[in-house]
Amino acid sequence: MRSWILIPADNEKALGAAAAAGADAVVIDLARPLPLAQQAAARTDAADWLRSHREQLVAHRRFERWVRIPGLDTPHWREDLDAAMAGSPHGIVLTHCRGTEDIRQLASVLYEIEDRLGLAANITRIVPQLGSSPACALALGRLADELHPRVAALTWDAVALARAIGARRLRGPGGRWSDPLAQVRGQLLLIAHAKAVGAIEYPYREVRDTDAGLRIAEAARADGFTGMFAIHPSQVAGINSAFAPVESEVSEAMKIVSAFATNPGASILTVGDRRVGPADLAHAKRLLGED
Template sequence: MRSWILVPADNDKALDSVAGAGADVVVVDLARAMTSTQHSKARIETTNWLRSHREQVVAARRFERWARISGLDTPHWREDLDAAMDGSPHGIVLANCRGTDDIRQLASVLYEIEDRLGLAANVTRIVPELGSTPSVALTVNRLTEELHPRVSALTWDAVGLAHAIGARRLRGPGGRWSDALAHVRAQVLLIAHARGIGALEHPFRDTRDTDTGKRVAEAARADGFTGMFAIHAGQLAGINEAFAPLDSELAEARSIVSAFATNPGASQVALGDRRIGQNDLQRAKRLLGED
């Protein structure tokens, strides 16, 4: 899943048009700042949109349906979750995730809701949004040791962390992330690859500068990210192009899958002059769309 677009749950126009925008994943965003009245209406819109797009007859390409909910440190996260789950989404993006305890709690509630709605157990995946505060940023590495099996990818919150530490910029000279943000970004990327799951880059905020947005996406792919968030449909083409696999990458991925297929049950196999493991296999399957 290369391109993930965040769509405001309270923006009817954006919701109406996003199905044909070309995203691999549409994330209806309930975690935005809204008044109580707006939030209540947005939950209804979220449920309706997720339900109405189960059958993607008119979409230009098939996409997954996700929802982003408020962090578990807020009083209304459960209402967000209930509204999203009534639409049977493929997964939940958890804003302001504070770590393994939040993921474990969300997973437990998801299990109860799935049982109540008659959904298959553990069918709803989780993408935690990490690093929103300094204290969380310093404990991200704990996910290396403990990560719930529902978690299919990791992402991070550059803007939230910048606000939390009073930073006046996200990037320094040459477009490089400032040191504190780069630290969190690197941890998220490394942990995702260590656990054999996806790593999703933070969205580029300037929706008018499509050229720079594409270069940012290309840099994220070059650094090892597997996908990226967009906040406007105009960013999707650049992200999809930047993350499109090269022919050489596809050929190698097929070779990895084939090597393991001929050695069922093996934890490692030889491929050329190197040894490859299960993380390599998972990455290859993800590249081929077999995950």
Template structure:
């Protein structure tokens, strides 16, 4: 008998988790001590990193650990801080992506981070396989989200802009790969004077922001790779929020308090969001309204609702 197609009990459907996805932490699945304590880290999303390189036997063990962890954390105690469960898999140009995906989907994660994503074709291929797995597993169709990790190579970086016109509906956020891009063309630095991104990286980062906001989805900043300097990580998170990113990756739990604080909404932002929602509630058929000294449209209403956790 086919299982009824219902979302998992901690699914994003109905509990507005996607409205508060600000801190994302990458967790190595080949380190049991990291997996053992990460549930209480304070992250909005925990991303098990299956895309890390390693010996075949070690990778196989890591997939088992990831599947077990994802299954065991499907049910989350309501009294604790809830989080989404994601997995990062190898790129579609690697031999490991399907084994990574199959292992992750055994635990019915909220979403998949696709590393080394080359563009819309990779996303469509992943979405098609996800649909087959969901159907076979009795999951609701399209319940599993996708976050492509873009810009790992110059060619994929130049393809980012096209996603504004052909983004798959499963995609709920975009992120980027500064380190992969640096390796691809031999860059000796990511940032120039005063900590500013060098030109190639700034171009990719700007495209992530523009495409994400054009499509009304999340824009997640690249992680700060020095886990020993939480102060600098916090400053980078504050800069990312000021630039328009909606969240940021962490690589260590110590980075999470600074990221959560940086992306917490200001009182002024909450107040404006309430005014926008109230204005459209009073004028439900309107496409554009004046709120204070601003003209706002339906895209502003969607952002306001996400900020308030109402989408």
């Protein structure tokens, strides 16, 4: 999926417009800190929205329904998760994910909730938001050895990391990420491709500068990201355009999928002048929308 739009759960107007944003995934955001009374109302609104958009029979463009929850080190994450699961979302974006143990714990709780609600086991996927502190950033490498099968993609939190290290900027000359942030971003990207899952770029915060937003989305795609978050509907079209596959990519993906379909059980095949394996097949299917 190319475009993921974050929608504040406490913003009634934004919730009402979310389905028409044109994004591949609408992510209802319960992770934003709110007063307790407002957070309770936001949970109810999020669950109602998820239920009301579960069936998209008349929608001109189908989209997935996700929910973003706070980290497992916060006091009310379970209440947020329970509210989200009442609307049977496609998946959960976990903020401030500290590593494999957080993912494993969330997966275990999801299994219990799925069983209680009568949902298919393991149907709810996870996108961990990684690298939000120096300790989390240094633990990233462990994901390359062990990544839970529920994980559909990886993403990161540039602002949280910058705050954690006292950085005064996100980007340096030419719009390039500052060195510590670039290191986390690059490592996440490599792990995602090594594990054949999606890599979702951090959103561009200056929503009024659409030209710069498009350039940044194009740069993320050129670097190997498979999608990008938006924080406003005006950003979605640019992200969809930037991440749309070109003809040569579609052609090569079709050849890879066809080769493995013709040779079931094969682990390595030659397609053109390339040796391709399971990760290449997963990437090809994702590009063709078959994942």
